[in-house]
Amino acid sequence: MSFKHLIYKVEDGIAHVILNRPEKYNAFNFDLMSDIVRVQKVIRKDRNVRVVIISGNGEHFSSGIDIKDMMGKPSQFFKIGWKLNPFGTNMAQRFCIGWHSIPVPVICVMHGYCYGMATTLALGADMRYARPDAELAIMEAKWGMLPDMAGLQTVRSTIRQDIANELIMTGEPISAEKSLEYGLVTRVVEDPMAEALAMAEKLRAKSPDATAAIKLTNQKSWNGSTRGLLARETLYQISVIIGKNWRIMDIRNRKDPDKPFVKRQWWW
Template sequence: MGERCVQVTVENGIANVVLNRPEKFNAINYLMFSELDKAIKRIKSDPRIRLVILSGAGGHFSSGLDVKSVMSAPMQAVKLLFKGLPGNANLAQRVSIGWQRLPVPVIAVLEGCCYGGGMQIALGADFRIACPNSKLSIMEAKWGLVPDMAGLVALRQIMPKDQAMLLSLTAKVLSGEEAKALGLVTQLSDNPMLSAQQLAEELLNTSPDAAAAIKLSINRSWTASVRSLLCRESWSQVRLLLGKNRTIAAVRQLKDPTKPYKDRQSGW
């Protein structure tokens, strides 16, 4: 059996997820879709994992869909797009929106090219740290397609509608600097992996339960009604007040900043 298309290692509460087809600039074939989906499910089920760093091997994040590979096996295309109900996420969509649905922060490290499906996956992350000279594009229109991997869920929250439409219609390739100016990436760095690791250390100072509640609240309440927002805030706060990590957070602030947190509560 060949090397896996997605490598996952966990150390000190951080899951490092690496797209691993460097000889193909990490183009996304069916196996990579499947392995990413499994990685997301594994991370969600493990309360010891507190953060994800998502990157690509070989100096590129992803060149997008491996069209030749997917189209050479028609049943793979069917499996990618199939869904039981129209409002459910299919496999192609889960590898983007799945990161948003995790109860832990997700940081994407963007180097080299980040095109099409690769951009859709990166949009699922909570934070995107890119090299200034990286190349990013919502490229589906170039192939006569609509972006259909759920990246729009995040895109509509991070940039104005006219800019999102312009990038999607033109398939323009942006530099990291241009993408940062438009809000497509969170931060620029000459060493994005190092910057991601530094951000991870900062984020790990927060209670894993509080991090899960904050991510849930922001993602679900961003475009929700005020009543839903108020309900979700109150419900989350009660859960936090009853949990052990809220007490530990107070101890870390007032007495011992090295006191370790407990594993994340289930149910977030």
């Protein structure tokens, strides 16, 4: 599958999703947003993928929405926000929250501008590694709007509500260090890509079934009920131990650390 403004490649089980519109600071137009939603589907179906790393080509991760392009094409703006079921997701919301349902860890590597939709995209990842020059902002207020891309799903579980109010109501950018203090990024390092690749290697050494179960348990139970958490833990644990990778992990721990895993169980 080809993408217009996205580079997608898989190397040793690590899927690289690279925003590739550097002449526009990787600003999101309709085509790039479509690429993101489409690549999510590709990754979800590929049981050989173990980790996803999202990054941006050029000087900046992304400057956010390409407002000039979007406003110049009202039909595309409508397609992004349209949904028949108000409790379901539209394209703009899948752009962020779609990463949550992918049963492998998603790491976002951030540098330079990470404004608006770029911050929303990063919030969909499971881990966020930022370079010291990264600046984050939730910018809908700048355009007289409220956040409507499901980023709040992550924000509400990572930072205090009063801090979120400041960030969302003002739309002002904050530094990588301040983002780390607030919990919006996982780490601030000089070479976030190297950090992401090192983490990817650690994750590849774990059972793909257990990793999928852990991610989905955390996603569904973090703000859910205790009853749901207890049921999910039991059902997911049974699902993991009936698979081959549980036994392979035991062999890797006791006898052969290089024994390869089989593909992730199909039901994750």
